[in-house]
Amino acid sequence: MKWGLPWWRSRPPKPTGELKVYVLDVGPIEGDSILIVSPTGKSVLIDAGDAGKGKVVLDALKRYKVERLDYFIATHPHPDHIGAADEVMNGIKVGAVIDNGVDLSTPAPETPANKKGKGSKAAPPPPKKKVKTATTFFDEYAAALKQSGAQYEKAQPGKNYDLGGGAILTVLAPSEPFFNKDQMKAGGNDTNANSIVLRLDYGEFTMLFMGDAETQTEQRLLGKKDVDLNAKVIKVAHHGSKYATSEEFVKRVHPEAAIISDGAWNRYGHPAQAVLDRLKGANVKLWRTDLQGEITITTKGKGDANGAHIYEIKAAKETKDDVGMGREAQKDDSSRSGFIAYGDFGPPPKPKTEKPKKK
Numbered sequence: 001m002k003w004g005l006p007w008w009r010s011r012p013p014k015p016t017g018e019l020k021v022y023v024l025d026v027g028p029i030e031g032d033s034i035l036i037v038s039p040t041g042k043s044v045l046i047d048a049g050d051a052g053k054g055k056v057v058l059d060a061l062k063r064y065k066v067e068r069l070d071y072f073i074a075t076h077p078h079p080d081h082i083g084a085a086d087e088v089m090n091g092i093k094v095g096a097v098i099d100n101g102v103d104l105s106t107p108a109p110e111t112p113a114n115k116k117g118k119g120s121k122a123a124p125p126p127p128k129k130k131v132k133t134a135t136t137f138f139d140e141y142a143a144a145l146k147q148s149g150a151q152y153e154k155a156q157p158g159k160n161y162d163l164g165g166g167a168i169l170t171v172l173a174p175s176e177p178f179f180n181k182d183q184m185k186a187g188g189n190d191t192n193a194n195s196i197v198l199r200l201d202y203g204e205f206t207m208l209f210m211g212d213a214e215t216q217t218e219q220r221l222l223g224k225k226d227v228d229l230n231a232k233v234i235k236v237a238h239h240g241s242k243y244a245t246s247e248e249f250v251k252r253v254h255p256e257a258a259i260i261s262d263g264a265w266n267r268y269g270h271p272a273q274a275v276l277d278r279l280k281g282a283n284v285k286l287w288r289t290d291l292q293g294e295i296t297i298t299t300k301g302k303g304d305a306n307g308a309h310i311y312e313i314k315a316a317k318e319t320k321d322d323v324g325m326g327r328e329a330q331k332d333d334s335s336r337s338g339f340i341a342y343g344d345f346g347p348p349p350k351p352k353t354e355k356p357k358k359k
């Protein structure tokens with residue numbers, strides 16, 4: 001039985017109109033934010049970009065006439081994915097929030113009551129100023145979620161969401177047991193490896209959303225023979241990191257087009273040349289938010305009279321740069337090397353050619 005879609009292959013629902021996927025441009029810092037609008041107007045936001053990008057996301061929602069988000073899906077708790085989730089949840093009504101269940105909330109501060117026995121001669125400390133920590137972004141996300149009144153769900157692999165008009169979104173990962181640091185010794189990051197991975201089906205159109213999945217995530221998916229991974233379009237894992245999008249995975253997915261959501265200011269060498277080469281080698285057409293801005297995929301779920309043109313992809317801007325040219329890494333994007341994913345973004349160093357050389 002195909003996961004979540006037992007009836008799908010035998011009795012696919014007829015597509016009823018246009019479905020749109022907008023891979024938003026939340027650069028030049030790095031991040032992901034992807035909006036799906038179904039043929040019946042149901043909407044899903046996958047991630048919200050880093051802190052400060054709420055306006056970009058909310059503007060896009062306005063532009064595409066989304067007045068209420070049916071689902072907000074937080075693929076994994078890293079700031080480049082949920083940093084602006086609070087800004088979005090404060091700005092628009094959200095029906096349900098789905099995440100992978102990993103809780104990074106800062107524990108409640110010690111009070112005299114729970115501090116008992118730890119030496120009580122000191123006077124109660126003055127109320128602490130809020131200090132930003134490496135996980136403050138999660139506290140802000142959790143607080144906004146609570147305040148929003150949205151329903152909360154932990155992602156369950158195999159569960160699918162009916163988006164209306166024949167469009168179905170299925171959760172493929174993470175599955176238990178979650179990856180831990182020890183399993184990331186070959187490279188990669190456990191938080192990323194436990195990303196929510198999704199599959200969108202609409203008629204003959206299929207798209208995979210990989211979050212920041214790592215090779216280990218792909219291996220686990222490849223091992224599940226009942227999971228259909230074949231897709232026309234893939235939102236490439238982890239901004240094109242060299243620790244994902246393995247050759248084996250590309251072969252199994254067999255995509256026609258790959259969308260890379262990455263920021264020009266990232267220091268991890270996203271997208272990696274090796275990944276771009278693998279995709280190019282498999283004849284996959286490349287699209288990149290850092291060079292082409294927002295990428296829009298439109299599909300009616302079926303082709304024209306000849307069965308061609310099942311979907312169309314358009315970029316907000318043209319680029320003269322080569323989308324097949326990777327970026328050079330200044331840092332390794334793996335927890336092995338102390339990768340923490342926080343605040344490692346900034347404008348690139350000024351080109352050395354700016355000052356005329358003395359001779």
Ligand SMILES: [Zn+2]
Pocket residue numbers: 031032078080081212238239
């Ligand atoms: Zn990321």
